[in-house]
Amino acid sequence: MDDLRQKLQEELDTVDWRALRTQLRRDNVILIAPELDLVEVAWCVAKDRSAAVADWVAAGQLRKPGLAELASWERQLEKPFRVLIVAPYVLIQQG
8 A cells, every 4th residue: 555545544534514514615525425435536636646536526426515415414413424635625425
């Protein structure tokens, strides 16, 4: 495992929706589909692997949360999310 992947694996955290709301206001929260490996996605974003990122975006697997999702999460403030920060993005995956 390369150093960046190891660092990302160590930084992987789980937080509830309440903790993510501030980041949402900054418009930098990106939702990662559950079938993807969050560390791998973060690594590709950090390494500017634009082809892989573009494929995930095109498939709807990497996107900003929709209004219906946000409304649902606001009713479930304790909903857990796995989180990795790859500045300026906060990558989240439902836990």
